[in-house]
Amino acid sequence: MSDLWIYADDDSGFHAFEQASEVLGFAYSRVCPEGAPPINIELSVDSDVDPEICTGFCTPESVNEGVPLNYDIDLAPDLDSDTLTQTLIHETVHIAQYLRGDLYQGHGPEGGKFRITWKGEDHTNTEYHLRPWESEAKLLESQIYEEYKELN
Numbered sequence: 001m002s003d004l005w006i007y008a009d010d011d012s013g014f015h016a017f018e019q020a021s022e023v024l025g026f027a028y029s030r031v032c033p034e035g036a037p038p039i040n041i042e043l044s045v046d047s048d049v050d051p052e053i054c055t056g057f058c059t060p061e062s063v064n065e066g067v068p069l070n071y072d073i074d075l076a077p078d079l080d081s082d083t084l085t086q087t088l089i090h091e092t093v094h095i096a097q098y099l100r101g102d103l104y105q106g107h108g109p110e111g112g113k114f115r116i117t118w119k120g121e122d123h124t125n126t127e128y129h130l131r132p133w134e135s136e137a138k139l140l141e142s143q144i145y146e147e148y149k150e151l152n
């Protein structure tokens with residue numbers, strides 16, 4: 001398994017570092033693509049994230065050259081422990097999708113318009129519930145969550 005480095009700044013508002021490290025490590029061991037490079041994940045709580053809409057999101061750092069190596073995971077405030085676990089598993093699936101090169105979001109090597117692509121197809125304007133990477137993330141999230149609960 002490749003290296004996974006996890007950070008949370010003192011002013012990030014995130015205080016469940018131990019749980020997050022455990023969950024991210026577990027989830028990453030399930031979905032990490034073969035031969036993936038070491039990656040960094042920075043955790044923070046963002047009061048603009050509305051848990052009614054989504055409990056977290058994952059942003060890759062600029063991907064101008066190959067797969068992104070740095071990821072920010074922003075979480076809604078005051079998530080209960082189970083929801084935090086599920087959210088972190090979900091976002092880890094997205095990281096694996098970026099590392100596989102299946103999911104891309106950014107401005108492309110030459111700059112230009114912001115785009116989201118999935119397996120080479122443009123999905124910039126695809127609605128949330130129709131995004132194929134979200135279906136995969138939801139499916140794997142529940143599978144990995146069940147596995148995690150059995151061990152913990």
Ligand SMILES: [Zn+2]
Nearest residue numbers: 090094134137
């Ligand atoms: Zn998602």
